[in-house]
Amino acid sequence: xxxxxxxxxxxxxxxxxxxxxxxxxxxxxxxxxxxxxxxxxxxxxxxxxxxxxxxxxxxxxxxxxxxxxxxxxxxxxxxxxxxxxxxxxxxxxxxxxxxxxxxxxxxxxxxxxxxxxxxxxxxxxxxxxxxxxxxxxxxxxxxxxxxxxxxxxxxxxxxxxxxxxxxxxxxxxxxxxxxxxxxxxxxxxxxx
Numbered sequence: 001x002x003x004x005x006x007x008x009x010x011x012x013x014x015x016x017x018x019x020x021x022x023x024x025x026x027x028x029x030x031x032x033x034x035x036x037x038x039x040x041x042x043x044x045x046x047x048x049x050x051x052x053x054x055x056x057x058x059x060x061x062x063x064x065x066x067x068x069x070x071x072x073x074x075x076x077x078x079x080x081x082x083x084x085x086x087x088x089x090x091x092x093x094x095x096x097x098x099x100x101x102x103x104x105x106x107x108x109x110x111x112x113x114x115x116x117x118x119x120x121x122x123x124x125x126x127x128x129x130x131x132x133x134x135x136x137x138x139x140x141x142x143x144x145x146x147x148x149x150x151x152x153x154x155x156x157x158x159x160x161x162x163x164x165x166x167x168x169x170x171x172x173x174x175x176x177x178x179x180x181x182x183x184x185x186x187x188x189x190x191x192x
Contacts, residue, residue, distance in 0.1 A: 008135065008171075008173075010032065010035070010080070010114045010116070010134075010135065011079070011114060012108070012109040012112060012113070012114060013109070013114050013134035013135060014104075014105065014108060014109075014114070014115050014116070014129070014132060014133045014134050014135075015114070015115075015116045015117075015133050015134060015135035015136065015137065016086075016116065016117045016118075016119070016122075016125070016129060016130055016133045016135075016136050016137070017029060017116065017117070017118045017119075017136075017137045017138075017139075018118075018119055018120065018121060018122050018125075018136070018137070018138045018139065018141065018146075019120065019138060019139025019140060019141060019169065020120065020139065020140060020141060021120065023139035023140055023166070023167070024139050024166075024167040024169060024182065025118050025120075025139060026047055026048075026084075026118075027167075027182075027183065027185075027186060027189070028137060028139075028169065028183060029041070029048070029082055029084065029116070029118055030048065030051070030186035030187070030188060030189065031183050031184075031186045032080070032082065032116060033048065033051045033080070033082065033186070034186050034187050035080070036079045036080050037052075038078045038079035038080065039051065039052055039078055039079065039080040039081065039082070040052050040053070040054060040072065040073060040078050040080070040081045040082075041053045041054070041081070041082045041083075041084060042054050042056065042065060042068060042081070042082070042083045042084060042086075043055055043056075043084055044056050044059030044060075044084060044085050044088065045059070045084060045085055047084070048084070048188070049188060050187065050188030051188060052078075054068055054072065056068070059085065059088065060088045060089065061089070062089045062098055065083070065089045065090075065098065065100075065101075066098040066099060066100045066101070067100075068100075069081075069098070069100025069101060069103075069104065070099065070100040070103075073100065073104065073113065074100060074103060074104070074111070077111050077112060077113055078113065079112065079113065079114060080113070080114045080115075080116070081104075081113060081114070081115050081116070082115075082116040082117070082118060083101075083115075083116070083117050083118065084118045085118065085119070086117040086118055086119045086125065087119035087120065087121070087124045087125050090117065090119075090125065090126050090129065091124070091125075091126060092123065092124055092125055092126055092127065095126070097126055097128060097129075101129075105128060105129060105132060117129055121141065121143065121145075121146055122136075122138070122141075122146060122149050122150065122153075123143075123145045123146050123149045130153070131153070134173065135171065135172070135173045136170075136171065136172040136173075137169050137170075137171055137180075138150070138157070138161050138169055138170045138171075138172070139161075139164065139167070139168070139169045139170075140161060140162070140164040140165075140166070140168075141161050141162070142161075142162045146158070146161075147161075147162055153172075154172055154177055156177060157170060157172060157177050160177060160179060164179065166182075167182035168180065168181055168182060
């Protein structure tokens with residue numbers, strides 16, 4: 001998969017990446033990690049070899065993820081942190097955000113931290129993060145619930161996402177939605 005460069009400035013921004021299995025989420029995640037050496041990736045599936053990764057002992061533990069956030073991310077303040085498979089530990093409302101994640105949402109930009117969250121489906125993810133994200137990157141999703149959610153979030157977004165070609169993604173930023181072609185191969189392109 002190759003195409004347009006990843007040329008978005010995510011400095012001090014919050015973002016989320018959504019899409020079906022095999023749609024391009026991990027590839028885009030790696031391209032974003034390539035933008036800075038000051039990064040950490042919470043990697044429960046062990047798919048970001050070559051990057052500064054944290055490998056949790058329990059890939060579904062909210063407590064372990066929160067300790068990682070409070071003791072590593074907030075303490076050391078890397079320029080970028082990405083939580084892969086984030087829907088496993090940052091569930092949709094009515095649950096409260098874990099303390100460390102809530103602090104990142106509230107204060108991350110003041111600390112110079114860009115925070116990203118990768119999940120399959122926006123309907124399974126906490127709405128505070130989705131609705132407050134500076135950028136949403138969404139690969140093809142054609143489920144009815146995701147379609148309704150995306151249309152409610154931004155008129156036309158559900159239609160755009162439903163009709164995306166392989167590895168293309170929609171971007172919601174600044175009240176606009178656009179379509180982006182596949183991006184070039186990242187530094188460590190291990191396919192997962």
